[in-house]
Amino acid sequence: MAHTDPIKVGVLYSETGVTSSIESSQRFGTLFAIGQVNEEGGVDGREIVPVFYDAHSEPARYAALAERLITADNVKVIFGCYMSSTRKAVIPVVERWNRLLFYATLYEGFECSDHLIYTGAAPNQNSVQLAEYMTSKFGPRVYMVGSNYIYPYESNRIMADLVSQCPGGQKVGERYVPLDATERDFDEVLADIRNVQPDFIFSTVVGNSTQCFYRAYADAGFDPAKMPIGSLTTSEVEVAQMGAVVAEGHYTSAPYFQTIQTEANISCLAKFRERFGDSVAPNACWEAAYFQFHIFARALRASGSDDIDALMPCLLGSSFDAPQGTVRIEASNHHAYLYPRIGRVNSEGRFAIVRETREAIYPDPYLVAHDLSSTASQMTSVEN
Numbered sequence: 001m002a003h004t005d006p007i008k009v010g011v012l013y014s015e016t017g018v019t020s021s022i023e024s025s026q027r028f029g030t031l032f033a034i035g036q037v038n039e040e041g042g043v044d045g046r047e048i049v050p051v052f053y054d055a056h057s058e059p060a061r062y063a064a065l066a067e068r069l070i071t072a073d074n075v076k077v078i079f080g081c082y083m084s085s086t087r088k089a090v091i092p093v094v095e096r097w098n099r100l101l102f103y104a105t106l107y108e109g110f111e112c113s114d115h116l117i118y119t120g121a122a123p124n125q126n127s128v129q130l131a132e133y134m135t136s137k138f139g140p141r142v143y144m145v146g147s148n149y150i151y152p153y154e155s156n157r158i159m160a161d162l163v164s165q166c167p168g169g170q171k172v173g174e175r176y177v178p179l180d181a182t183e184r185d186f187d188e189v190l191a192d193i194r195n196v197q198p199d200f201i202f203s204t205v206v207g208n209s210t211q212c213f214y215r216a217y218a219d220a221g222f223d224p225a226k227m228p229i230g231s232l233t234t235s236e237v238e239v240a241q242m243g244a245v246v247a248e249g250h251y252t253s254a255p256y257f258q259t260i261q262t263e264a265n266i267s268c269l270a271k272f273r274e275r276f277g278d279s280v281a282p283n284a285c286w287e288a289a290y291f292q293f294h295i296f297a298r299a300l301r302a303s304g305s306d307d308i309d310a311l312m313p314c315l316l317g318s319s320f321d322a323p324q325g326t327v328r329i330e331a332s333n334h335h336a337y338l339y340p341r342i343g344r345v346n347s348e349g350r351f352a353i354v355r356e357t358r359e360a361i362y363p364d365p366y367l368v369a370h371d372l373s374s375t376a377s378q379m380t381s382v383e384n
């Protein structure tokens, strides 16, 4: 009987390779939501069954496994990808087979596929806020350090453009390190930073080598109170890897931090820990993976089919009371309304939220409208 058959969904994250830690947290966010939906009886009595493959943090493997999920496992919807290089490898596959990918990671924007739903932050929901905060608090001269792939190149280009809107604003350096960088790979970068003396650092280093950069930065004697690192990709996962002593005083811009003091977030975290313990540190990518699955499950209930053509009209414009606040999928570009926040790591290794918005911000992946002064007026300071 078709109506009691389980519904298979693809889950494509990495348990191994350079971004294994952050991707594990996304996988747990997805599995947590799947468990909740199944505990409530599934979707119209049909259990959701995840089909998971470890993509080893390699773009070609993502593409091959997406193809396998679609052609061998008969999966119609895939949840996955962290690095933009991996998303870009999967897009042609889901487009060719008319399937749907849910992407739960902040990214560089300038993209809008009809076969994707994007629930991580677009640059107008994190980069603009970080640029405004860091330049107004620390000064307009930024030094950029990134991992060597597309997201850092593009995110740095956007940051340079934003910073140049400030009086005296300029990029004073830009360096890239391998995706599997160790502390030694940052030697030259740190010598250059010492020489150039920027006001702040913008880090687009991703994954497991993030801890190496922050540790090398601390070992080199740089003081975050004077010259902090601001990032979009250093979440609770990477802070846990580097430890509070190394992370304290640095900043991240994201729509979600564990420290959000709402009933919705506190109860979601409690339920997650009850089920999964302390195996992963909840973070913005975890939260985006969690809420996007619930958005999918509701659309599945409404449409009665996991076919993209039936699902999409139910997905576009839909909303969900997520841990960060009520989020909504914007019909015109498939991205989500989100709540930009700035967090500063405290001595316990937790993000103290120093700025936040009261309203969810429209996703503008092409940065059509953005200026630092209007951004400042949207943000509420919660600093003491």
Ligand code: ACM
Pocket (backbone or CB within 6 Å): 082, 083, 084, 085, 105, 106, 107, 108, 151, 206, 233
């Ligand atoms: C990223 O590659 N979108 C972090």
